[in-house]
Amino acid sequence: MTRPAVEVADILRAQGNSFLDRHRGQLRFQQLKVMRAILRCRTAALGGHIDRCLRCGKDWGLSFNSCRDRHCPKCQAQSRQRWIAARQQELLATPYFHVVFTLPHLLNALIRQNPVELYNLLFRSVAETLMEVAANPKHLGAEIGFFAILHTWSQNLLFHPHLHCVVPSGGLAPGRTHWIRGSATFFLPLEVLQQVFRGKFVDGLEQAFAENRLSFSGLIQHLAEAKSFAEFVRKLHRNQWVVYTKPSFGGPERVLRYLGRYTHRVAISNHRLISFDGDHVRFRWRDYAHGNKKRKMTLSAEEFIRRFLLHVLPKGFVRIRHCGFMANYQRSASLNICRQLLDMAPIVRSTEITSTSSARLCPTCHGPITVVERLNAVQLRWRFVSKCFSDSS
Known part of the structure; x- marks a missing residue:
């Protein structure tokens, strides 16, 4: 998927401080935490890692770490x-x-x-x-x-x-x-x-x-x-x-x-954003009330941020839950009964969940990519400074 032209982080970076000045004292701590996480996501502030293909040995360079916040459009x-x-x-x-x-x-x-x-x-x-x-x-x-x-x-x-x-x-x-x-x-x-x-x-x-x-x-x-x-x-x-x-x-x-x-x-993906001119955000949406029509909407950056933060959940709140015979305390036993009655094979639990769709593959040889080095923010800064001195000498 191509990189979106505009990201929620761009809007927060440009207008986040102004928004905080206007709404100081009205925001929950969790909303402030989400804003900070999105702003730092995949930047040097969170450190980085170096990837290498296990098959061909190619190094894929330095990548900045993700914030892993569940409200971040880049981390899901x-x-x-x-x-x-x-x-x-x-x-x-x-x-x-x-x-x-x-x-x-x-x-x-x-x-x-x-x-x-x-x-x-x-x-x-x-x-x-x-x-x-x-x-x-x-x-x-x-x-x-x-x-x-x-x-x-x-x-x-x-x-x-x-x-x-x-x-x-x-x-x-x-x-x-x-x-x-x-x-x-x-x-x-x-x-x-x-x-x-x-x-x-x-x-x-x-x-x-x-x-x-x-x-x-x-x-x-x-x-x-x-x-x-x-x-x-x-x-x-x-x-x-x-x-x-x-x-x-x-x-x-x-x-x-x-x-x-x-x-x-999350509330809105980066790929639904069309443009941001520093003051106004334009994005795509579907009007389900009128035949699922595709529409475009323009909001002030302040209103966009306000709406986005409406959907920050309380810390630790579980938003996906299993109920009935799928409830956590009985799920495994109940599903095996269901599968037996439906002539299906019983569930075989492995110690590690694997998925080919989630594996990172080398674009060159399609071998698995793994992390070979992790760097925190301080280590990244020193490496950058060392490289600058090395290049200038």
Whole structure:
């Protein structure tokens, strides 16, 4: 892939200090940390390493180290490939559905002030909704397993929290005696999912309020009063709670290709950026509300940075989770039962996950490339100074 003409780091480098001056005291520490990481990513500030091909012995020179921050547009490829490689043996020989649960925008301000509490509530409400509706004999009557991925953005970088769930079409019968096959064209009734999801999330929200686990300040400070919060809850019940199912993926191979697009995604990739003139940023986006049309948007650098930082997650927050029989504590045993019932070979765990797609190959001989020397920032500086003296003598 060609190097993008503009990067998020370029915008932060040019306008980041001005943004900090205007918004001093309004940013979380984690947002400041992400800005710093992106600015330092693949620069001498993080040190570097020297690569060499193990087959032909060619040195590929010095490369600066990556920041490895999960919000950085330049640092997700290897993490994504490793995660997909780990999932490869966990996929079952059955069609899969993509189900998306979206929170009403009425909740946005409250979520931004209580991200850990309400993102966790979102995961819990969605997991319970899918498992309960699927377990109902009127629908599927089975125990299901799935994973869910949190995204907080829309294509134009506005705050839009939603959960992407990848669910097999079918599940384990009660007692795990056989596999119940679902339809390849219909998963679960959307109206039922919407009602149950809304009920569970609002109930959890009311419980969090009753237990004083929510913070209120600024424009939503009035919600700290019981009467105002009760009215807010009534509005939530009247609001539209969007749940939709995308068409079935088919088999596991198509699921893996899909996962490559959705896991470890950041709010905006560098390749969507078109131009930056020092004051304004122009980028591509898709307007899903109007037929998935391709559009272009121009924002001031300040507004672009503000929107980008909306999507910085709290430190340590897990944004990809496994639920049902895919939950971490039982995943291996449950998947082996599923594979046996589906006439698939059992999972064979290796001590090290390998993936040809994630291996770095020499452009000359296609042999494996490895790191032969690592240099911290101080060592890099001294090497550069030594080279300058050597060249001048």
